[in-house]
Amino acid sequence: MSEVFYISAAIAIMATLMAITRLNAVHALLYFIVSLLSVAVIFFILGAPFVAALEVIIYAGAIMVLFVFVVMMLSLGPQAIEQERSWLNPRIWIGPAILALILTVELTYLLLMKAGGLSGVKLVGPKAVGIALFGPYVLGVELASVLLLAGLVGAYHLGRGGKKIEEASRGVS
Amino acid sequence: MTAAVPLHHGLIVAGILFAVGLLGLLVRRNVIFILLSIEIMLNAAGLAFVVAGSKWGQVDGQIMFIFVLTMAAAEVSVGLALVLQLYHHTKTLDADSANKMRG
Amino acid sequence: MLELLWLIPALPFAGFLTLALFGQKLHEKSIAVTGVGFIGLSAALAILVSASFISSPPQGYFYTQTLWTWMQVGGFSPKISFYLDALSMIMMVVVAFVGFLIHLYSIGYMKGDEGYSRFFAYMNLFVGSMLTLLLAEDLLLLYLGWEGVGLCSYLLIGFWYKDSANGRAAIKAFIVTRIGDASMAVGLFLLFTSLGTLSIQGLMNLASQRWPVGAPLAVASAALLLGGAVGKSAQLPLQTWLPDAMAGPTPVSALIHAATMVTAGVYLIARTHILFTLAPPVQTAVAVIGAVTLLIAGFSALTQRDIKRVLAYSTISQIGYMFLALGVGAWSAAIFHFMTHAFFKALLFLGTGVVILALNQEHDIFKMGGLRNELPLTFWTFLIGSASLSALPLITAGFYSKDLILWQALSSERGGVWLWAAGFLGAFITSIYTFRIFFLTFSGSATSQVSRKPGVLMTIPLVVLAVLSLIGGFIELPETLGNSRLLSNFLQTALPPLQAVTTDYSTQGSLQFITSVVSLIGIIFAYRYFLHSPQHTGRRENIMKNPVAYAVHCFLFKGWNFDLLYDTFLVRPFLWAARTNRNDFVDLIYRGMAAICRASNTVLSFTQSGKVRWYATGIALGIVILVGIVEIL
Numbered sequence: 001m002s003e004v005f006y007i008s009a010a011i012a013i014m015a016t017l018m019a020i021t022r023l024n025a026v027h028a029l030l031y032f033i034v035s036l037l038s039v040a041v042i043f044f045i046l047g048a049p050f051v052a053a054l055e056v057i058i059y060a061g062a063i064m065v066l067f068v069f070v071v072m073m074l075s076l077g078p079q080a081i082e083q084e085r086s087w088l089n090p091r092i093w094i095g096p097a098i099l100a101l102i103l104t105v106e107l108t109y110l111l112l113m114k115a116g117g118l119s120g121v122k123l124v125g126p127k128a129v130g131i132a133l134f135g136p137y138v139l140g141v142e143l144a145s146v147l148l149l150a151g152l153v154g155a156y157h158l159g160r161g162g163k164k165i166e167e168a169s170r171g172v173s
Numbered sequence: 174m175t176a177a178v179p180l181h182h183g184l185i186v187a188g189i190l191f192a193v194g195l196l197g198l199l200v201r202r203n204v205i206f207i208l209l210s211i212e213i214m215l216n217a218a219g220l221a222f223v224v225a226g227s228k229w230g231q232v233d234g235q236i237m238f239i240f241v242l243t244m245a246a247a248e249v250s251v252g253l254a255l256v257l258q259l260y261h262h263t264k265t266l267d268a269d270s271a272n273k274m275r276g
Numbered sequence: 277m278l279e280l281l282w283l284i285p286a287l288p289f290a291g292f293l294t295l296a297l298f299g300q301k302l303h304e305k306s307i308a309v310t311g312v313g314f315i316g317l318s319a320a321l322a323i324l325v326s327a328s329f330i331s332s333p334p335q336g337y338f339y340t341q342t343l344w345t346w347m348q349v350g351g352f353s354p355k356i357s358f359y360l361d362a363l364s365m366i367m368m369v370v371v372a373f374v375g376f377l378i379h380l381y382s383i384g385y386m387k388g389d390e391g392y393s394r395f396f397a398y399m400n401l402f403v404g405s406m407l408t409l410l411l412a413e414d415l416l417l418l419y420l421g422w423e424g425v426g427l428c429s430y431l432l433i434g435f436w437y438k439d440s441a442n443g444r445a446a447i448k449a450f451i452v453t454r455i456g457d458a459s460m461a462v463g464l465f466l467l468f469t470s471l472g473t474l475s476i477q478g479l480m481n482l483a484s485q486r487w488p489v490g491a492p493l494a495v496a497s498a499a500l501l502l503g504g505a506v507g508k509s510a511q512l513p514l515q516t517w518l519p520d521a522m523a524g525p526t527p528v529s530a531l532i533h534a535a536t537m538v539t540a541g542v543y544l545i546a547r548t549h550i551l552f553t554l555a556p557p558v559q560t561a562v563a564v565i566g567a568v569t570l571l572i573a574g575f576s577a578l579t580q581r582d583i584k585r586v587l588a589y590s591t592i593s594q595i596g597y598m599f600l601a602l603g604v605g606a607w608s609a610a611i612f613h614f615m616t617h618a619f620f621k622a623l624l625f626l627g628t629g630v631v632i633l634a635l636n637q638e639h640d641i642f643k644m645g646g647l648r649n650e651l652p653l654t655f656w657t658f659l660i661g662s663a664s665l666s667a668l669p670l671i672t673a674g675f676y677s678k679d680l681i682l683w684q685a686l687s688s689e690r691g692g693v694w695l696w697a698a699g700f701l702g703a704f705i706t707s708i709y710t711f712r713i714f715f716l717t718f719s720g721s722a723t724s725q726v727s728r729k730p731g732v733l734m735t736i737p738l739v740v741l742a743v744l745s746l747i748g749g750f751i752e753l754p755e756t757l758g759n760s761r762l763l764s765n766f767l768q769t770a771l772p773p774l775q776a777v778t779t780d781y782s783t784q785g786s787l788q789f790i791t792s793v794v795s796l797i798g799i800i801f802a803y804r805y806f807l808h809s810p811q812h813t814g815r816r817e818n819i820m821k822n823p824v825a826y827a828v829h830c831f832l833f834k835g836w837n838f839d840l841l842y843d844t845f846l847v848r849p850f851l852w853a854a855r856t857n858r859n860d861f862v863d864l865i866y867r868g869m870a871a872i873c874r875a876s877n878t879v880l881s882f883t884q885s886g887k888v889r890w891y892a893t894g895i896a897l898g899i900v901i902l903v904g905i906v907e908i909l
Contacts, residue, residue: 001175001176002176002177002178004176005176005178005182005183006182009186012186012190013186013189013190013193016190016193016194016213017193019197019209019213020193020194020196020197020200020201020206020209020210020213025203025205025206028206028209029209032209032212032213035190035213035216036216039190039216039220042183042186042220043220043223045175045176045178046175046176046178046183046223046224046227047175047227048223048226048227048234048235048238050235051219051223051235051238051239054238054239054242055242058242058246059216059242059245062246063212063245063246063249064212066249066250066253067205067208067209067212067249067253070205070253070256070257071205073257074205074257074260074266076266080203080266083203084203087201087202087203088200088201092200093200095199095893096195096196096199096200096893096896097196099195099196099199099893099896099897099900100192100193100195100196100199100896101192102900102904103188103191103192103195103896103899103900103903104188104189104192106900106903106904106907107184107185107188107191107192107903108185108188109907110903110906110907111181111184111185111188112181112185114181116180116181117179117180117228118177118178118179118180118228119177119178119179119180119183119224119225119227119228120175120176120177120178120227121175121177121227121228121230122175122227122230123175124226124227124230124231124232124235128232129232129235129236129239131232132232132233132236133236133239137236140236140240144239144240144243144244147243147244147247148243148246148247150247151246151247151248151250151251152250154250154251154254155250155251155253155254157254158251158254158255158257158258159254159257195896198889198892199889199892199893199896202889207888207889268887268888268889269887269888269889271886271888272885272886272887273886274884274886275884275885275886
């Protein structure tokens with residue numbers, strides 16, 4: 001069964017790499033959704049079915065969909081793709097690639113030094129999660145709800161209407 | 174249905190995903206892609222939490238992942254609203270165009 | 277009567293203050309009365325005090341009057357105190373009296389000048405400083421007077437400051453004498469640190485007790501004091517300022533640069549003579565400097581066209597005689613020559629002033645002539661002065677003093693034939709150049725109209741000084757001619773007598789005869805070459821046609837090119853260094869720091885690009901480095 005882990009890990013990595021190199025925004029988002037789905041599979045393998053479901057429902061199903069909606073709202077058009085092509089010449093990959101590579105190497109080295117233990121030995125079901133959420137972590141839950149409220153209000157205000165915002169800001173300044 | 178996977182393998186996967194997200198953040202100029210890369214990084218961090226939590230067989234890793242998820246949601250909504258504002262003001266999605274805080 | 281000593285320098289200072297504060301508001305007559313009155317009072321007091329000193333001399337032939345303690349710092353407590361002995365008495369009387377005569381003369385000379393009150397204020401300040409210098413008991417007070425006369429010299433040389441050339445001449449005088457002053461100050465420091473006091477009598481006592489003859493400290497301090505004397509008295513190598521100092525008004529040249537200030541160096545050496553006797557190499561140096569300077573200046577005087585410049589070089593030359601006398605140990609002879617020189621040089625300068633005024637500020641002797649009939653009194657007094665300067669035998673004061681120096685230069689144990697020969701040659705040259713200007717100024721026919729004849733206030737000083745130039749020598753007659761040793765007997769209460777090797781009077785007599793003949797030959801030579809006639813002009817031009825003679829003439833005209841020497845080796849390198857260091861390499865350190873800050877600002881502001889991805893790169897880089905550090909540790 002652990003081969004499934006390695007397969008979905010490979011898919012996740014490859015899909016993510018594809019996601020960041022696409023010129024079309026929607027293509028990139030879709031690739032990322034694939035990556036999220038494979039990460040959900042990994043969660044499942046590791047004995048965390050609840051978060052696997054949450055990953056699919058919320059992350060892939062809500063957040064990414066929100067992304068797709070916004071991209072569609074922007075209605076970028078073909079000249080956006082041309083712009084991306086011009087911005088993405090191979091030369092600019094060199095520096096960040098080196099940085100990311102060094103980071104990966106460092107992390108891997110760190111992790112391999114202190115290898116130990118196995119994951120995914122035990123299945124931790126939704127019931128246990130629920131008990132913990134409303135037990136020791138109830139304060140965190142409340143705070144998360146306040147955060148979501150703040151995000152809601154902020155998003156509503158900012159996205160209300162471009163012109164009104166402009167007039168308001170011009171009136172202030 | 175659960176399989177035993179060495180801990181460090183899972184964490185290495187999370188690390189690689191994080192690095193890929195960082196790479197995307199540094200390379201892409203379009204703010205949509207930058208936000209996307211941030212999401213990739215958040216996801217990778219959550220994966221690391223879950224992997225570590227499952228090693229001990231406890232629920233805390235999953236709890237942390239839920240909080241990360243919540244925060245990602247809030248952040249994405251506000252962030253995308255800001256992207257819309259930026260687009261209305263500057264008619265472009267170039268992250269480098271917002272450089273008025275230059276020194 | 278001796279208690280009034282302090283008034284003698286104080287009265288001129290009071291005159292200076294009065295004129296400085298109120299001079300602008302007074303009329304010319306009041307200014308004249310004030311300016312001359314204070315000096316006159318001072319001169320009268322000087323004569324009275326001296327009479328009292330001579331008639332009833334105090335114990336030990338000296339009198340000290342302490343006014344107050346100047347300062348008390350650590351172990352150093354100089355006092356404002358005045359010291360009267362034979363040496364300072366003679367010099368004080370000469371300075372005050374000649375100063376008074378010159379002030380009298382200036383009333384007429386400076387009439388109508390817009391700086392009338394300023395002139396008398398400065399002159400009073402000068403006489404006050406000079407008297408302080410002469411009467412000072414403490415070397416620090418002497419240095420105060422020394423600086424004061426230097427200041428007044430600067431102020432008075434550049435008196436007509438609207439012409440910047442005068443200002444430059446004043447600055448040149450000040451800077452050159454400053455070099456000497458600096459040397460003297462270091463000498464004072466050395467004396468104080470080694471002997472613990474600056475009181476002159478104390479210094480002389482301690483020095484003779486503690487230092488053997490030839491002690492290095494004695495040599496060093498004497499050499500440094502000699503540096504100061506050389507600067508003030510315009511001897512080699514600091515003689516270049518005096519010819520240019522003739523830019524000042526003629527009374528200034530008469531008082532400061534002939535009779536008084538330039539003899540301050542002579543006074544200093546005479547006053548600290550014990551120190552110089554403890555330092556034989558320095559004393560020899562004094563004599564050699566004197567001998568060389570008198571020849572250099574004498575030869576330069578032969579070629580000058582400006583009448584005042586001739587007299588300036590003549591002054592340098594005559595002070596060279598005084599230095600020569602000091603150097604061979606003939607202290608009294610030097611003071612005697614100072615006295616007679618003050619009389620006839622002041623007389624010559626005042627006469628020159630009359631001529632200059634009469635011919636409307638004409639200084640060139642080749643443009644003068646035929647003034648015998650126009651200015652008869654000036655003619656006769658100038659003749660007497662010239663005769664005295666040339667040491668015309670038997671009747672002039674100059675003869676006795678110069679002859680005494682020459683004889684003592686030969687007969688002293690520190691003297692010798694070479695020093696005598698230098699003085700002898702100098703005497704010949706002196707009579708040539710003196711009568712050169714006399715003949716060129718007064719003989720022949722008039723070339724220009726006389727515009728202003730001197731008033732009575734200008735002629736009285738001329739007459740008085742002429743009389744003194746004739747009879748002033750009779751107080752010191754040599755053994756061969758009467759042996760009246762009034763002056764040296766009196767001075768021996770303050771200065772030691774000459775250590776003579778030989779007292780062969782027949783040699784002295786024959787040498788006197790030769791010197792007199794030589795000075796008469798000089799007069800005849802001048803008569804042959806330096807009159808205003810086509811014959812004489814032709815003779816002169818024939819000589820000038822010879823290129824060697826012409827080159828020598830130019831060399832002497834420029835004062836043996838000392839100005840050029842100093843310009844090349846001192847002034848130009850200094851200016852070059854100043855120009856190269858215009859940006860001040862020390863300042864470079866501070867400006868460098870500011871420049872580094874600015875450069876780093878430019879570099880660092882590059883990191884503030886305003887781009888989000890740039891900042892994210894920074895964060896990523898930081899993460900990588902930190903994780904790397906964690907790993908390495």
